[in-house]
Amino acid sequence: MVATLAFALLLNGPVEPQLTVHLSIDQGGGLVPRQLGLVVDEVRKIWSDAHVAVTSGRYGEPSGLVEATISLRILLTVLPVEDDGQRTLGWVTAGPNGRAAPLLWISLPAVTEAVLSTHAYDKPVKRLPRELRDRLIAQAIGRVAAHELGHYLLQRAGHHDRGLMRRRYIAAELVGDWLDPFKIPNAELLLVRQEIAALARLQASIER
Numbered sequence: 001m002v003a004t005l006a007f008a009l010l011l012n013g014p015v016e017p018q019l020t021v022h023l024s025i026d027q028g029g030g031l032v033p034r035q036l037g038l039v040v041d042e043v044r045k046i047w048s049d050a051h052v053a054v055t056s057g058r059y060g061e062p063s064g065l066v067e068a069t070i071s072l073r074i075l076l077t078v079l080p081v082e083d084d085g086q087r088t089l090g091w092v093t094a095g096p097n098g099r100a101a102p103l104l105w106i107s108l109p110a111v112t113e114a115v116l117s118t119h120a121y122d123k124p125v126k127r128l129p130r131e132l133r134d135r136l137i138a139q140a141i142g143r144v145a146a147h148e149l150g151h152y153l154l155q156r157a158g159h160h161d162r163g164l165m166r167r168r169y170i171a172a173e174l175v176g177d178w179l180d181p182f183k184i185p186n187a188e189l190l191l192v193r194q195e196i197a198a199l200a201r202l203q204a205s206i207e208r
Contacts, residue, residue: 019196021047021149022069023056029074029108035138039074042142043149046164046182050189052196068199070102070152072145078109086168089114090144092151102199104148106141111174115140118171125175140174143182153195154188 023043028036036056044054056072079088087110095101115137116126125133150165164182173181184192 018051018053019193019200020053020055020068021153021196023054023072023104023145024059024061024069025056025074026059026071027073027075028058029076029106031074031108031138031141035134038135038138039072039142039145042139043146046143046146046179047149047184049184050192052192068102068196070104070149070199072104072106074106074108074141076108078107087113090148092148100152102152104145104152106144106148108137108141111140111144112137114171115175118175120172120175136175143169143174146182150184150192153192 023040025036031039040054040056047054059071079091081087088107089110090104090106092100092104115133118125120128120136121132125136128136147164147169154165162183162185164184165188166181169181
């Protein structure tokens with residue numbers, strides 16, 4: 001076993017330890033458990049490249065002591081249209097220390113509007129069977145939540161030109177089968193992991 005592990009390290013370099021983010025679903029926007037599961041699955045798939053595991057539970061359910069707990073709130077609120085004519089799909093807010101708070105907000109009506117405005121499977125989404133529409137909406141929420149999670153983990157309000165942390169997505173990317181538009185830049189992976197570990201240590205110290 002030792003020889004096998006040593007050989008693997010020679011081939012691939014050091015194995016990154018897995019860190020865990022726990023999404024506490026404080027508000028579900030009326031989504032049923034199956035849809036919420038799809039939301040979390042999408043966040044999990046996107047953040048797996050950073051060796052970040054994603055668990056979830058409803059508000060008040062205990063999380064593991066080694067997990068960094070972040071609140072996810074799916075709202076029925078719609079923010080005003082911005083100057084560029086786009087609606088805000090999700091956002092994070094600053095805490096009392098000026099850093100982004102571990103709280104992700106998603107506008108269900110805004111995401112739904114974006115999804116219903118585009119095409120999937122060669123048809124307008126609004127003409128697809130309801131079950132499939134609901135799955136695409138849940139997928140889109142997960143991709144938006146993964147983006148907002150990036151704002152928190154990177155502690156940065158700005159955006160990149162490419163990848164997960166772009167300012168805008170087109171609606172087709174939210175419902176597509178591919179995840180390339182949501183890749184995390186390699187240069188940001190170390191910073192992300194450091195931020196998760198710091199949050200987990202802080203929350204563990206508070207719980208003691």
